[in-house]
Amino acid sequence: MGSTNQTVTSTDHHAGGTAASGRGDAGRSFGGNVLPLSAIVALVAIVLFATQPNFGTASNINSILFQTSIEFLAILGFTYVMVMREIDLSVGSVFALTGTLMGALLVDDWNFWLAGGIALAVAAGIGFCQGFLVVRFGINSLMLTIGSLLLIRGCSNVIANDLGGRTYPREFRSLARTDLFDIRITIVFMAVCVLIAWGFQKRSALFRKMCFIGENMRSAQVHGIRVGRIKIAAFMASAVTAGLGGIFTASRITHADVRMGLGLEFVMVTAAIIGGASLYGGRGDLRGSALGLLLLALVLNGMIMFDIEPVFQQFVIGALLIATVTFDTLVNRRNG
Amino acid sequence: MHPDGWARAPVRPLAAAERKMSDDSNILDLNGITKTFGPVTALSRVDLTVRRGEVHAILGENGAGKSTTLKIINGELDPDDGTVAVAGRATTAPERARGDIAMVHQELAVFTNMSVAENIFAGDLPRRGGRVDFDRMHARAAELLSLFGLEIETREIVSRLTPGQQQIVEILRAVRREASLLILDEPTSGLNNHEATILLSLVKRLSDENVTVLYVSHRLHEVLEIADRITVLRDGASVTTLDNDALVEDDLIRHMVGRDLAGARDARARGIGETALSVKSLTQIGEFEDVTLECRRGEIVGVFGLEGSGAADFSEALYGLKAAGSGRIEIAGRDMRGAPPAAMRAAGLSYLPANRKEAGLYMERSIVDNIAAPILDRISRMGLVDRDRIRKQAETDVGRFAIRVPGIHAEPRQLSGGNQQKVLFSACLADRPDILALNEPTRGVDVGAKAEVHDVIRSEADAGRAVVVFSSDLPELLRLADRIVVMRSRRIAGEVSGQDLQEDQIMALAAGTA
Numbered sequence: 037m038g039s040t041n042q043t044v045t046s047t048d049h050h051a052g053g054t055a056a057s058g059r060g061d062a063g064r065s066f067g068g069n070v071l072p073l074s075a076i077v078a079l080v081a082i083v084l085f086a087t088q089p090n091f092g093t094a095s096n097i098n099s100i101l102f103q104t105s106i107e108f109l110a111i112l113g114f115t116y117v118m119v120m121r122e123i124d125l126s127v128g129s130v131f132a133l134t135g136t137l138m139g140a141l142l143v144d145d146w147n148f149w150l151a152g153g154i155a156l157a158v159a160a161g162i163g164f165c166q167g168f169l170v171v172r173f174g175i176n177s178l179m180l181t182i183g184s185l186l187l188i189r190g191c192s193n194v195i196a197n198d199l200g201g202r203t204y205p206r207e208f209r210s211l212a213r214t215d216l217f218d219i220r221i222t223i224v225f226m227a228v229c230v231l232i233a234w235g236f237q238k239r240s241a242l243f244r245k246m247c248f249i250g251e252n253m254r255s256a257q258v259h260g261i262r263v264g265r266i267k268i269a270a271f272m273a274s275a276v277t278a279g280l281g282g283i284f285t286a287s288r289i290t291h292a293d294v295r296m297g298l299g300l301e302f303v304m305v306t307a308a309i310i311g312g313a314s315l316y317g318g319r320g321d322l323r324g325s326a327l328g329l330l331l332l333a334l335v336l337n338g339m340i341m342f343d344i345e346p347v348f349q350q351f352v353i354g355a356l357l358i359a360t361v362t363f364d365t366l367v368n369r370r371n372g
Numbered sequence: 373m374h375p376d377g378w379a380r381a382p383v384r385p386l387a388a389a390e391r392k393m394s395d396d397s398n399i400l401d402l403n404g405i406t407k408t409f410g411p412v413t414a415l416s417r418v419d420l421t422v423r424r425g426e427v428h429a430i431l432g433e434n435g436a437g438k439s440t441t442l443k444i445i446n447g448e449l450d451p452d453d454g455t456v457a458v459a460g461r462a463t464t465a466p467e468r469a470r471g472d473i474a475m476v477h478q479e480l481a482v483f484t485n486m487s488v489a490e491n492i493f494a495g496d497l498p499r500r501g502g503r504v505d506f507d508r509m510h511a512r513a514a515e516l517l518s519l520f521g522l523e524i525e526t527r528e529i530v531s532r533l534t535p536g537q538q539q540i541v542e543i544l545r546a547v548r549r550e551a552s553l554l555i556l557d558e559p560t561s562g563l564n565n566h567e568a569t570i571l572l573s574l575v576k577r578l579s580d581e582n583v584t585v586l587y588v589s590h591r592l593h594e595v596l597e598i599a600d601r602i603t604v605l606r607d608g609a610s611v612t613t614l615d616n617d618a619l620v621e622d623d624l625i626r627h628m629v630g631r632d633l634a635g636a637r638d639a640r641a642r643g644i645g646e647t648a649l650s651v652k653s654l655t656q657i658g659e660f661e662d663v664t665l666e667c668r669r670g671e672i673v674g675v676f677g678l679e680g681s682g683a684a685d686f687s688e689a690l691y692g693l694k695a696a697g698s699g700r701i702e703i704a705g706r707d708m709r710g711a712p713p714a715a716m717r718a719a720g721l722s723y724l725p726a727n728r729k730e731a732g733l734y735m736e737r738s739i740v741d742n743i744a745a746p747i748l749d750r751i752s753r754m755g756l757v758d759r760d761r762i763r764k765q766a767e768t769d770v771g772r773f774a775i776r777v778p779g780i781h782a783e784p785r786q787l788s789g790g791n792q793q794k795v796l797f798s799a800c801l802a803d804r805p806d807i808l809a810l811n812e813p814t815r816g817v818d819v820g821a822k823a824e825v826h827d828v829i830r831s832e833a834d835a836g837r838a839v840v841v842f843s844s845d846l847p848e849l850l851r852l853a854d855r856i857v858v859m860r861s862r863r864i865a866g867e868v869s870g871q872d873l874q875e876d877q878i879m880a881l882a883a884g885t886a
Contacts, residue, residue, distance in 0.1 A: 239759070241752040247737075248745050254731030257693065259746035259799065260717035318736075 069312035069324045077327055080334045088341040096337070098220075104333045105222035106212075106288070107303065108326050109281035112229065113163075113274030114304050115325045117177075119243075120267055121250040121317025122170060125181040126162070127278040128300030129188035134159045134279030135286030135296060136195045139204045148207055156279050162188065163275030167268030185301065192294075199292035212287035222284055226326060233322035246270070250317025299350070302357055307332055309360040316364070332356070398460065399424045399553050399584050400445065405454035407440055409816075414440040417454070418610045420603050422553065427575065427585045429595040429616075432605035433628055433678075433846065438588050441605065442557055445586070446475045459552065474551035478558040482538050484531040489513035491530050492544050516544055521577070522570075536567025540574060547578065554578065555586045558679070560594060572598055590628075590678055592621045592883050604628055625879045644854075645669030648838035649721070649807045651690065654699035654709070659685040661862050663699070667807065667838040672829065674853030675842045678882050682862035684726070687811045687842040691723035692716050703807065717746065722805035726812040726842075728784075728796045735785040739777060740766040742784060742795050747802045769798035774824060790821025797828060807838045814848060826852060846875055858882050 084091040091097075110127050117124045134155045141151035166184060170177045203209070214221045237243050248256040249263050256263050285296060309315070310331060311324025335356075336349055400422040407415040415437045422428045432438050443449040444456065447469030455462050458471060482491050489510045490497070498508045513526040524537055533541065539559055546554055556575070560568040575598050578585055589595055595602055596619060603613040604627040611627050651665040660682035667673045677683030688694040690701060692713045700707045703719045713723070725732040734742055744751065744762045751761045766780045773794040777787060784792045793814065800808070813829060814822045829852060833839045843849050849856055855869035858881040866881045868874075 239756045241748040241755055241757050244741070244744070244748055244757065248734060248741075251734045251737060252731065254725075255734055255745070257713055258691075258723060258725050258731050260714040261745070261748075262712070262714050 069321060070327065073311065073324055073327045073331070077331050077334065080331065080338070084334065084338050084341060088338070091337070091341055100330075100333050100337055101223050102220050104326070104329045105220065105226040106281050106284045107300070107307075107329050107333075108226045108229070109222065109284065110278040110300065111304050111307060111325045111329060112277035112322065113270060113272075114278070115308050115311070115313055115320045115322050116243075116246060117270045117274045118308050118313040118315075119246045119250050119317065119320035120270060121253070121315075122177040122267065122271075123181065123305070123315070124163075124166065124177065124271060124274045125301040125305075126166065126184040126188055127274060127304055128297040129185045129192060130159050130162055130275045130278040131282035131285065131297035131300055132294075133162075133188050133192035133195070133282070135282030135284075136192050136199070136292055138283050139208060139286045139292060140195050140199055142205050142208045143199060143202060152283065155283065156276055159275040159279030160272050163272035164268060166275070167271030170271065171264040171267050192296075196292040196294045196296075201291055203291045204286065208287050209290045210287075212284050230323050230326055237321060242266070247318050250319070299353070302353055303329070303332060306353065306357045306360055309364050310356075314364050314367075315361065397424055398422065399458065400586070401455075401457035401460070402441070402445070403455045403457070405441070405444060405451045405456070407444065407449065407451050413608055415444075415451070415608045418605065418608070420610060421613070422584060422586055423601075424552075425579075425582050425584055426600040427579045427587055427598050429587045429589065429599035429602045430605060431590065431592070431595055431602055431624060431628060433590060433844070436605040436628070437608040438605055439557070440608075442475065442555060442586075442588060446473055446555065447471070472549070472551040473553045473555065474546035474549050475555040476539075476542050476546050476557065476559060482530050482542055485529060487527050487529060488517075488524055488533070488541055489526040491541050492516065492526075492548055494545060496549075513544075516548060519577075519581075522574070534567065536570060539567075539571060543571075543574065547583065553584050553586060555588070557588045558590075559587075560589065560591060568594070590883070592624050595624070596621065621880075621883070622876070625876050625883070628879065644671050645836060648703070649840065650700075650702040652700040652702065654686070654689065654696050654701060656685065656689060656694070656696045659694070659862065660689065660696075660859070663859075663864055665840070665857055665864075667840050669806070669836045669838050670833055671855075672833045672839045672841060672853050674849035674856040675840060675859065676844070676846060676849055676856055676878060676882060677859035678844070680861075681859040681882065683842055683859045684811075686859070687723075687726075687809060690809050690840075691721065693723075717803065717805070720806035722746075722800050722803065722808055724796060724800045724808070724810040724813055726815060728792055732796050732799070733784045733792060736783050738781040738783060739770070739775070739795055740780050743769055743798045743802055746799055750803060765802065766798075769802075773798055773828060788821075790817040790824075793817050793821065793825060794828075797825065801832065805837065807840070808832060809840045809842070811842045812844065813841060814843075814845065822848075846878060850875065850878075860884050 110131055114124055114127055137158060138151050138155035141154060142148065146154075162184070166177070166180060169175050169180055212220075212222070216224045245256065245261045245266060248259070248261060249266060253263060282297060286292075289296065307328030308320065308325045310328035311321055311326070313320035313325065332353070335352065339348065339352065340346070398421050400420070402418055402420040405415055405418040405420075406413070418437065418441055420430070420441070430438055430441065440449065444451050444465070445468065447465040447467070450465040456468065457463065458468060458473070463471070483494060486494075489506075489512075492513050493509050498505045498512065500508070510526045517524055517526065522540060524533065524540070530538055530541060543554075543556065543559065559575075560571055572594060575585055575587065579598070579600075587595070587599060596616060599616050601613055601615055602619070602624070604611045604624065606628060614623070614627075645668055647666055648669050649665075649667045651663060654663045655661045663682075663686055665673065665675070675683050675687070685694060689696040692708070692711050692715065696709055699709060701709045703716075703721055706719065708716060708719055708721075711719070716723070729735060734745070740762055743766045744757070747765075748757065751758050751765070763780065769775070770777060770780055775787075775791050775794045775798070777791065784795055787795070793816075797813075800810075808829075810829065814825050817825065826848070829839060829841065841849060841852055850873055853873075855867060856873065856878060857867050858865045858878055860882055861884070865884070868878055868881070
């Protein structure tokens with residue numbers, strides 16, 4: 037236990053703090069990450085394209101984009117939770133539970149839309165509970181969602197075990213393969229979301245409120261911003277979007293699998309911070325998060341191309357997570 | 373600003389030669405200490421001499437410079453000018469931080485889950501071999517406790533003690549170090565009367581044991597009870613040092629308050645309208661009790677209270693930042709108790725927080741963003757913000773409040789305290805509220821900006837707003853307020869208006885001597 041003084045200084049440190057110097061009035065780092073990040077993604081892609089003939093094939097590119105677009109669903113709400121200086125590490129488990137639950141209901145011959153609605157409602161309920169606990173009792177969301185990560189994973193595994201290795205009905209399996217304009221629907225959805233996020237982050241009152249809450253929650257309260265409601269809504273959004281991603285993933289892998297979405301939360305944190313979010317709140321950019329996911333997907337794909345053992349993937353994600361978090365902290369301390 | 377009318381008061385002030393003397397009989401010698409924080413001068417040529425073996429009190433209002441002085445003595449801060457001699461030898465701040473000065477801070481810093489004995493010997497547990505010698509530790513702790521006539525079990529877990537006992541444990545930790553100077557910073561501020569009495573007797577015992585004590589407080593009767601000598605600080609300067617010999621509280625109050633600042637009130641000729649805010653018997657047990665207050669349109673009501681009076685808690689409860697267990701907060705006839713700040717704001721009550729860095733400003737967002745924060749909904753259509761309107765509003769406010777900035781996209785952290793405070797005012801007034809609750813409206817701003825802020829407050833009242841000002845700066849309230857409500861021990865101690873608006877009278881009410 038440190039002295040009272042120390043505690044006080046360390047909270048002062050977090051009073052805000054971002055490094056980017058964008059001068060847009062929506063947020064200083066607004067858009068600051070997108071261009072350089074795009075350049076890095078393009079660079080990695082070009083290197084892979086030039087060195088690996090298998091990389092440039094239509095099927096490989098398609099598969100990378102498809103994978104990214106499904107993870108993107110899950111990072112949608114997650115990013116905005118981080119903007120408010122909270123975190124939702126239960127996304128991977130909610131992802132698994134929602135997908136598996138919908139599959140299980142369909143195996144039991146439920147109506148397709150009803151099953152989807154119920155699964156997403158469960159996700160929304162989980163999000164509400166987490167948001168409520170954080171807002172009402174001021175529980176640290178990091179620890180809370182580590183707990184619910186385990187708890188929800190347990191529920192999901194029970195359902196998955198119950199199903200054994202049974203294949204989901206055809207109707208469900210074909211969901212992920214739905215195309216719009218000859219492109220997978222999730223990829224189209226991702227593109228549309230990125231465009232909407234652009235406007236949302238530039239123009240909306242809500243996004244500003246989220247940034248204010250993340251930067252200084254007590255100031256936001258004084259200014260009459262409904263901090264509690266917005267936080268709960270964000271946790272619900274995070275769970276529901278993770279659930280959507282889970283539904284598409286379950287459909288894609290066609291049968292129940294206890295490994296579904298394992299470790300997804302770490303991919304999310306890494307991608308979101310690479311994309312411009314911060315553990316210290318006050319910023320975040322869905323476009324950047326999407327690019328972060330794409331970058332991770334490219335790196336993992338490249339490792340396969342270069343015949344690096346797949347077991348090494350965890351090592352790489354772990355190393356990237358530590359690197360981004362270190363960078364994030366250094367950037368914030370310099371301004372603290 | 374500081375005429376020495378009172379420095380030449382009935383009691384003998386120290387001769388200059390005596391003050392400069394730095395022989396070994398003085399444990400501590402501060403000479404001409406000056407300290408500024410940015411544009412704010414916290415201390416200006418403070419002199420202080422503590423003799424070996426005495427109980428020396430530092431007395432002053434909030435903001436008089438007590439804590440800055442202590443931090444300099446304790447080696448936490450370096451003075452800009454002046455010297456600090458310990459036992460006759462000039463020292464630097466790091467030397468003092470390492471040296472044998474023990475300070476007990478106002479905020480408790482005990483290890484709540486450990487025993488009394490472990491707390492007393494924290495950082496220096498008695499050992500035998502490589503292990504802690506618990507028997508010896510408890511025996512020595514018991515000795516110390518009994519030496520001061522205290523009945524506390526050494527194995528008791530500290531979280532189960534009363535705040536007063538915890539404070540005593542902290543003091544004993546400092547005593548145990550056998551430092552040559554023991555500093556107690558407002559040690560009774562969190563204690564009730566009974567606990568305070570025990571603590572004062574502990575200080576007397578310490579003094580009998582020849583421990584030199586520097587005792588900081590704004591409680592007059594305590595200081596008179598235990599101090600050998602008293603140094604009064606006012607507005608960052610040492611006004612005088614008095615021998616505690618036939619002194620009465622009124623002497624101290626006169627020194628604390630000074631004379632030049634009183635009577636500087638402006639004649640006021642605004643029309644006072646109907647009641648805008650009416651607080652009835654607002655109570656949160658242990659924080660503020662039975663607080664009743666009314667404020668009319670065009671009126672400025674001051675609320676004054678020393679630390680621990682409950683005024684600060686009351687101000688936060690008024691705006692819904694803290695809970696209030698019972699009573700009413702009526703705005704336009706509707707009871708708003710229990711409503712969150714967002715609802716208060718919608719009802720027309722706006723609040724200026726006391727500590728702009730902690731709550732109020734976004735230090736690293738543009739001034740435009742800071743001013744827009746409370747009115748985002750008002751300037752949005754279908755959830756989309758009208759950015760031209762924000763920019764115009766910011767430009768208008770920067771002009772109106774004469775905020776000196778490089779541009780409207782500058783960030784508050786780049787501004788001086790005064791300009792930060794004006795940005796805070798812009799945000800507070802952005803949605804044109806009917807009622808203003810201002811908490812310490814000029815804390816940490818320089819004299820010039822202070823006058824500008826006062827002008828803003830007056831013009832808001834002239835425009836028909838009801839204004840409640842919470843301030844620990846009494847001269848400020850006297851200049852601004854039509855009447856002043858004084859709080860003491862969580863309750864309203866009285867209300868002063870008209871001819872009675874005099875510093876000594878209000879201070880007497882606040883300190884409980886009236």
